[in-house]
Amino acid sequence: MSRLVVVSNRTADPRKPAAGGLAVAVRESLQQTGGLWFGWSGRVEHEAVTDPAGQGQLHFQSAGEVTLATLDLSQEDHDAYYLGYANGVLWPVFHYRLDLANFDTRFAAGYRRVNRLFAQKLLPLLKPEDLIWVHDYHLIPLAAELRALGCGNRMGFFLHIPMPPRLIMAAIPEHEWLMRSLFAYDLVGFQSETDVTHFSHYIEAEAQAEQLSPERFRAFNRTLRVGAYPIGIDVDDFLRLTQAKEGRETFLRMREEYARRRLLLGVDRLDYSKGLPQRVQAFRALLERYPENRNSATLIQIASPSREDVGAYGDLRRQMDSLCGAINGDYGELDWMPVRYIHRNVARRRLPGLYRASRVALVTPLRDGMNLVAKEFIAAQDPADPGMLVLSRFAGAAEQLKEALLVNPYDTQGTAEAIQRALTMPVEERIKRHEALLSRIRKLDVHWWCSSFLQALKHVEQDVTG
Template identity: 50%
Template sequence: MGRLVVVSNRVPTPTPGTPPAGGLAVALAGAMQERGGIWFGWSGRTLPATSAAQEEPEMVEQGRVTYALVDLTERDLNDYYAGFSNRMLWPLLHYRMDLADFTRVALAGYYRVNQLFARLLAPKVEPDDLIWVHDYHLIPMGGELRAKGLTNRLGFFLHIPFPPPDILTVLPNHADIVRGLAAYDVVGFQTPSDVENFETYIRREKVGHRLSDGRFVVHGRAIKVGAYPVGIETKAFTEAAEHAAKNPLVKRMKESLLGRQLIIGVDRLDYSKGIAERIQAYETFLTLDEEWRGRCTYLQVTPKSREDVPEYAAMEREVAELAGRVNGAHSDLDWTPIRYVNRTVGRNALAGLYRLARVGLVTPLRDGMNLVAKEYVAAQDPADPGVLLLSRFAGAAHELDIGALLTNPYDVDGTAGALARALEMPLDERVDRWRRMYDRISKFDVTDWRKAFIGALEEPERTTPKIAAVR
């Protein structure tokens, strides 16, 4: 059994004696300790713009895992990360063509950093290693490694949506991006819709087709493409929620509610999350269902992110002003409709807050998966569960439509009506809906996701008739 080499934009900083930080670290920790391997990527540190590129990654050993850390210059970070990755790919892959900002300088930086990563990683790879590259920052990584002569099994997983061709082809270098995916042996998406969009693109652009065995031919290479929906640590999160009643923050929150029903939303500050539309829907709900005024409280937890990107700074102002306007118009002396928290809340406290909430509002305008939806379900009290109000445009809707109330976040009135239904839903219906969702996320958790993808990557290469490259 070969080692597992993981490549991601950011490497979780190893801290001996503490659990892994971040969802991807949790998902892969067990496999990496079992197999041994390398976790390669950006250290999180920056060098002056005039600095030379790093010649060797910093190697940190922890158990059977070696963390290979690369510092980036300010120039590389601005072009590759803040530029092309987060001002072009991120908005476009989330269907926000209006926010996409393409520059040749940023594109050059995107490829420059991928080439740097490949140059530093290639000498560390052994012939039987499995290589698993993660997310939109590193799509060209597979092709760069192939150019270095590596013949290892290469896998790529896209954690965010893959849009339909009419959106993807807005990207000036869309053909090169898809050609980069063809360098991998396994390409994983979150949902069947993403796979369908990929297939439609390669057919429409005449660069590939599906084989009878389910694989795809893309630019002359036969690759496996599939949906591998990311899960959570369901059992562990449920246990955290069960014990969170003693958490000081959770206790204070429960006492402050004074018997009111809690509605909760938890999102990183990002325009894809639909936070402004959600607040507007809540305001509409308060206007149309006046009997709920003073009987419910909406808690929105929204840690800041990417504050150096102008669109995010503008959104932070918009959301804060909107929450303030709603509170100013609807609050009473002893009741504030919205509690807007602009900071990170710890995992255990968050699990307890989910368990307190009668409604979980997960209404992104577009999301690859959205694990908050699954965490909310995992945290519920089986005897008195809350209701998940879920956007149909979240990847999680492909799995949780069996119990969630699906809503269109662009339809403010419809979301307001769904919120009223969720708050008024009888116990027997809440239990039935919750049980179906909980069974699903228990049977397909984060370990199953990791095993499914690595299992596909480990499959022996099948013989395929010689295929002419499609031009």
Template identity: 50%
Template sequence: MGRLIVVSNRVPVPKPGTPPAGGLAVALSGAMQSRGGVWFGWSGDTAAADAPEPAAPRTLKSGSVTYALVDLKERDLDDYYAGFSNRMLWPLFHYRMDLTEFTRVTLGGYYRVNGLFSRLIAPMAEPDDVIWVHDYHLIPLAAELRAAGLRNRMGFFLHIPFPPPDILTVLPNHADIVRGLAAYDVVGFQTPLDVENFETYLRREKVGRRMSDGRYVVHGRAIRVEALPVGIETQTFAETAKASERNALVRRMEESMIGRRLIIGVDRLDYSKGIAERIQAFETFLTLDDHWRGKCTYLQITPKSRSEVAEYAAMEREVAELAGRVNGKHADLDWTPIRYVNRTIGRNALAGLYRMAAVGLVTPLRDGMNLVAKEYVAAQDPEDPGVLLLSRFAGAAFELADGAMLTNPYDIDGTAGALARALVMPLDERLDRWRRMYERIRVHDVAWWCRSFLEALENDAPKAAAAKLSPIKAAS
């Protein structure tokens, strides 16, 4: 059995002697440690504009995992990362055609960096190595590696949504993007809807079809396409939440919330997360239901994201101003309706805040998965769980529909009404909903996801790796 080579835009390098933080990094590092592996990607550092192309990545060893790092020039970051990846692919794949910005310059940078990665990976790869590429930044990488002569098994996982053809074809080079996916042996998506959108594109553009054995022929290559939803470290996160009562920040929050119910939202600052719509729904809830004035607090934790991009800086101002307006209109001397925290909160404290919250508000306008929903469920007290209010447009809705209250984040009044119902839901219903969700995320955790993808990648015979997901139901 060969090594596992993981390729991602950014490499989560652990501190010496400590494992990498985050469930995804832990799962992938665990898989690599067991068989030996390489994690390749951008170091996070920049190279001088006149620096020559590196002959090889610089490396850092941790156990049997080698972290292979490459610095990128500012021009490459501007074109490949901030440009084509995050001003074209990210908004388009999140159904925001109005925010897309396509230029040949940034497209050239996208392929230039993928070519650089290929030239550095190809000499490192041994014939029996398995290569697993992650996310939209690196879609063309397998085609670059194939052109360099590699015949290894290669897989790709898309962590964000895959849009329907009417949206994807807005991208001028959509045909090349799909041709790039066809260079992989296995393509993984988060949900069955993503697979359906991919298949519809193949059929409509006449570039592929589904075969009787479940595989797809795309541009003349037979590939496997699977819906394999990413999970979390469910048991570990549940234990962290249970132990969080010792956390100083959690204790302070509990003391400040005596006599009040906590509603929590945790999101990276991004236009796909529906934060402004959520604040508007909370304000509508306060306006329509006087009973809850002074009796509940909405905590929105929103670390900054991509502040160098103009749209994100504008959104940061918009959300802060909106939260300030709601507080100015509805606050009392001893009560602030919205606590808006614009920074990162540590994992232990966050788990405790989830556990304390009566309602978890996870209402993105569009999301590939949204692991906050799963973290909220995992963190709950099994004797007195809270209620997950979940957008039907989050990938997590395909798994948690049987237990979450599903809502349409564009329907402000509907979300406000669902919030009011969540706050008064009786214990027996909360327990029933939570148990169904917890069992799902307990079985289909991040280790299951990693194992299932690698089994699909290393097994030539088609095989359904994912369990059936529950269909989406309307919130009730």
């Protein structure tokens, strides 16, 4: 069995319950193969710590059968690669926000430099039969750097965020180099068929790629396979969280505290891609157009802190403070606050109880690669009296979760109408929709995602001519 090597911007101990979605997804495959997980340590050295060759030193840690190999970054590299290019260029552009991108050429140089450093430090750790799986926008050129050093391993790449349309992608000064870099992989996976379409349109128009089959393209003297592999959740594991002590306690407390109210819930990072101001405005429209919801419906909006040292995020926080305060001032009563806005992290083990206590979940990003909150909400519901999901059509999850109420988050009046429909939907219809949604997220769960991608990578026909 080939060893799995996972490469991502950050690593995590896959044995820990608090590990993120990627750790849960790749845990089984890493443990079965005695795998290696390589990435940035999260530490920034104000004075670069280097080995005699002048490159960053590696740190190793055992996590059961898995080896974690991490690398510190200098302040200069962190600022250029992570803050500057990954989150100052790629994140806004891939989420269609050209107005927020900073195309400073120093950032692109730092991004290339750190990807080259990753390749140089990873290569000596590789075995000839290793299967390499690289994750997300931070590391697009890693395979090209590894190939330049002579690496012939099978390599796959998965983009967790959206793939933008061709003309938006072409706004990045280095767009041709970025897309050429993807052809150094053997397989590239996206969250949705829409993302695959955007990528194929780009390479056909900008790189004159030849389509060899529905999933195979040839450009830049290499052949690449692409496909949609929508990431899922571990449904049974999330159900266990729902029934665990903290989940039950949260559910019972919320049900008692809001016995006379109907809860609407949003759970997001404070990020401009999540459509939070539009969501609050839609809730205000709900109270204006459907006054029966006044003193009855309460929106709990959790917005976890995110990159608050970046100007756009500070502006968003001030906007949310203002919008929520205005609604509470205009509509609040002595015994009713329309919006409870929580700008801090809420323990993950308590979220299932909060999901289960809510009548409606509002998952309305302006653009999102997938959005697993939508799937977690479905998994946490009482099958006999499930809550309803209001979902943005611009989330990758919308391709799978068609029984949700799909909305255009830019249309605040239309979103308000969908929320009203969700609040008044008969239980029979809610049950029917929930059964279909739950069946689909069970079938296409996180284990399906991991195994289907890795099986495709193992069997892809490698191009050895490039």
